[in-house]
Amino acid sequence: METAATQTGKEGDEEMKFEMKGGKSKTVDGRRKINCRLFFILFLLLTSHFSLLTCLYSETPKPSLIIDIPTAEVIEYSNYDLSFRMHGAGGILSKMTFGVFKPINIGISWDVDKLIGTGSEKIDTQPPAILFKARVFAGGLKLPAISLGYDGQGYGTYDGDTDKYQYREKGIYLTLTREYFVPGLEMSFGGNIYDFDGDGVYGFLGATFGIENKLLFLTEYDNIKSMPDNRANIGIKLFITDNVDVSVAGRNLFKGTRSERIAIVNYRGKF
Numbered sequence: 001m002e003t004a005a006t007q008t009g010k011e012g013d014e015e016m017k018f019e020m021k022g023g024k025s026k027t028v029d030g031r032r033k034i035n036c037r038l039f040f041i042l043f044l045l046l047t048s049h050f051s052l053l054t055c056l057y058s059e060t061p062k063p064s065l066i067i068d069i070p071t072a073e074v075i076e077y078s079n080y081d082l083s084f085r086m087h088g089a090g091g092i093l094s095k096m097t098f099g100v101f102k103p104i105n106i107g108i109s110w111d112v113d114k115l116i117g118t119g120s121e122k123i124d125t126q127p128p129a130i131l132f133k134a135r136v137f138a139g140g141l142k143l144p145a146i147s148l149g150y151d152g153q154g155y156g157t158y159d160g161d162t163d164k165y166q167y168r169e170k171g172i173y174l175t176l177t178r179e180y181f182v183p184g185l186e187m188s189f190g191g192n193i194y195d196f197d198g199d200g201v202y203g204f205l206g207a208t209f210g211i212e213n214k215l216l217f218l219t220e221y222d223n224i225k226s227m228p229d230n231r232a233n234i235g236i237k238l239f240i241t242d243n244v245d246v247s248v249a250g251r252n253l254f255k256g257t258r259s260e261r262i263a264i265v266n267y268r269g270k271f
Helices: 004-057
Strands: 079-087 091-101 104-113 129-137 145-151 155-159 164-167 171-179 185-193 202-211 215-224 231-239 244-251 260-270
Touching: 215 244
Parallel strands: none
Antiparallel strands: 079 091, 079 260, 091 104, 104 129, 129 145, 145 171, 155 164, 171 185, 185 202, 202 215, 215 231, 231 244, 244 260
């Protein structure tokens, strides 16, 4: 027969086991609550982050040209772009591009040197150049948009003896553009050839990052073939109105006296 003391001891052991089980259960429940709260907070942060990105960056207009390199974007049908690019030595490069069909643009550019500034140097006009771009693929969920084009406009100092610019024209080019990683970040890359007899194909890579419809950050790496001739360009575009934007940029950076500061005023309209 069990004594009263033995029964009391068993009851105490059972109570201790029950309390231990209850303590473990409370600990597990507490951990679950903490994990649920952390998951909820993380979910809110991620949701608000992507909502903010979508709100800020998705409405920025997409340019057909970053600074020097073309994107796969085209000017819409029955629209036109008129730009004035102010560059070194007081020159202004004027360019007009028309959306003549839905996927096709044609245009003309004209460079005038020594138009702005002091001194008695004679204004120097260069031969006009033509440009053409056709978007051959509009892009999809995973594939980039693709455009094929021709741009006969060079940059920098013009050599009248050779009829060539310091920085050669794009010539025939193929460019691809797609949005990557976050809304508003578009990357463009491709290749071009301007001299079929000698230099071969050059590469280019650029990116734009927009904030609302107010600012567009510009960066590009151009003329990719041999390291000394590669060019890094960085700039920013400010949208003044729905039709007018102004860009400032540094070209050929980290090259000493060969570096250049430019400003571009662009107007968009319909015809």
